[in-house]
Amino acid sequence: MSILFKNAQLLTEEGELTKRDVLVENGIVKQISEEIADGAGDVIDCNGKLLSHGFIDLHVHLREPGGEAKETIATGTLAAAKGGFTTVASMPNTKPPIDTKEKMINLQKRIKETAKVRVLPYAAITLGQSGSELTDFDALKEEGAFAFTDDGVGVQSAGMMFQAMKKAAEKGYSIVAHCEDNTLINGGSFHDGVFAKNHGISGIPSVCESVQIARDVLLAEASGCHYHVCHISSKESVRAVRDAKKAGIRVTCEVTPHHLLLCDEDIPELNPNFKMNPPLRGREDKKALIEGLLDGTIDFIATDHAPHTMEEKSLEVDKAPFGIVGLETAFPLLYTYFVERGIFTLKQLVDWLTVKPARAFNLDMGELKEGISADLTLIDLQEEKRIDASTFASKGKNTPFNGWLAKGWPVLTMVDGKIVWKRGE
Ligand SMILES: NC(=O)N[C@@H](CC(=O)O)C(=O)O
Ligand SMILES: [Zn+2]
Numbered sequence: 001m002s003i004l005f006k007n008a009q010l011l012t013e014e015g016e017l018t019k020r021d022v023l024v025e026n027g028i029v030k031q032i033s034e035e036i037a038d039g040a041g042d043v044i045d046c047n048g049k050l051l052s053h054g055f056i057d058l059h060v061h062l063r064e065p066g067g068e069a070k071e072t073i074a075t076g077t078l079a080a081a082k083g084g085f086t087t088v089a090s091m092p093n094t095k096p097p098i099d100t101k102e103k104m105i106n107l108q109k110r111i112k113e114t115a116k117v118r119v120l121p122y123a124a125i126t127l128g129q130s131g132s133e134l135t136d137f138d139a140l141k142e143e144g145a146f147a148f149t150d151d152g153v154g155v156q157s158a159g160m161m162f163q164a165m166k167k168a169a170e171k172g173y174s175i176v177a178h179c180e181d182n183t184l185i186n187g188g189s190f191h192d193g194v195f196a197k198n199h200g201i202s203g204i205p206s207v208c209e210s211v212q213i214a215r216d217v218l219l220a221e222a223s224g225c226h227y228h229v230c231h232i233s234s235k236e237s238v239r240a241v242r243d244a245k246k247a248g249i250r251v252t253c254e255v256t257p258h259h260l261l262l263c264d265e266d267i268p269e270l271n272p273n274f275k276m277n278p279p280l281r282g283r284e285d286k287k288a289l290i291e292g293l294l295d296g297t298i299d300f301i302a303t304d305h306a307p308h309t310m311e312e313k314s315l316e317v318d319k320a321p322f323g324i325v326g327l328e329t330a331f332p333l334l335y336t337y338f339v340e341r342g343i344f345t346l347k348q349l350v351d352w353l354t355v356k357p358a359r360a361f362n363l364d365m366g367e368l369k370e371g372i373s374a375d376l377t378l379i380d381l382q383e384e385k386r387i388d389a390s391t392f393a394s395k396g397k398n399t400p401f402n403g404w405l406a407k408g409w410p411v412l413t414m415v416d417g418k419i420v421w422k423r424g425e
């Protein structure tokens with residue numbers, strides 16, 4: 001079984017685009033050269049489109065088990081494939097949360113049966129994500145847990161977090177944190193900034209996140225564990241991570257496309273599609289996130305794809321759940337609003353979606369070169385269209401970007417040498 005990609009554009013180490021042919025054989029990238037003659041297998045004429053290593057999203061919510069009305073492994077991973085992602089890491093805040101070996105075994109079975117792309121399942125740090133008792137890390141790891149997180153809630157007690165980190169450090173596991181101090185949420189749905197003020201509502205202050213990051217980097221230092229911060233959103237948080245990295249602490253962090261693209265001034269009205277956790281912060285915060293990516297404080301981009309049903313998102317804003325979808329719009333939005341505007345280079349953007357997340361977690365993937373598993377995505381950088389949530393493969397249509405014009409749409413996604421999604425099919 002072989003597939004030959006003809007006339008593709010590949011990014012070089014220096015960030016230049018060069019024309020190459022790429023031969024995939026038995027699931028492996030067999031050869032990359034200027035010209036490869038047609039053989040017995042299929043030929044795909046890329047016609048100058050960008051061929052990249054498949055994108056890696058280490059923060060998605062697939063909602064199975066228990067949340068199938070919002071998303072399933074099948075629909076979420078099809079959405080991933082449509083967005084050019086070949087690997088996603090799924091969050092364990094399902095119903096019930098993935099906190100025991102048995103639940104992990106069942107989840108792995110469902111992944112095997114229904115996933116369209118690679119899925120790396122996270123397990124919970126604490127039983128029921130309740131913050132009071134650690135899960136059995138070793139047993140969960142044995143069943144393929146990717147790392148440990150209570151995403152959806154912060155681990156409230158420093159003592160519990162320290163225990164988790166010490167245990168993780170012993171075995172070389174990663175602790176991944178949603179940072180949110182429950183005593184500082186303030187009953188808010190939006191950031192404690194201009195939007196909340198204009199609407200006379202209470203907001204979630206930045207310290208709600210940053211105090212927990214500051215606490216955790218010190219715990220990471222004392223325990224020696226690899227500590228990763230989810231969806232970093234405020235300028236103080238970026239500073240805390242920057243200082244920690246300078247001090248030699250093993251901390252990494254991710255930022256979402258929506259926190260890079262939007263701030264609270266962009267929220268048009270009390271609209272649940274602009275409600276997510278952490279909230280869209282101020283203009284200065286958005287600027288700090290972009291700077292943090294550019295100076296290496298922020299390691300990579302992850303979508304925090306968080307689908308909810310139309311019914312849930314039609315509730316009044318304070319009753320609607322937090323979260324927005326992101327898999328099918330991440331690349332075109334970032335390409336259009338950052339690369340085309342000269343803020344990021346194409347190489348930087350692709351690295352933040354491929355090799356950078358892989359490196360942060362020591363995954364042996366992320367670079368397009370001979371010998372790798374053929375996880376590839378083909379992108380039409382010229383195609384421009386309006387985002388239309390009704391066409392999403394995801395069950396979740398909850399996006400603040402509906403109607404936005406964006407360029408750079410994936411047209412084909414391959415995992416392990418198999419085409420898992422192709423435009424028009
Ligand atoms: N990001 C969100 O707003 N929501 C996530 C939870 C989370 O990522 O914290 C969800 O599970 O819906
Ligand atoms: Zn979270």
Ligand SMILES: [Zn+2]
Pocket residue numbers: 059060061091151152304306
């Ligand atoms: Zn999340």
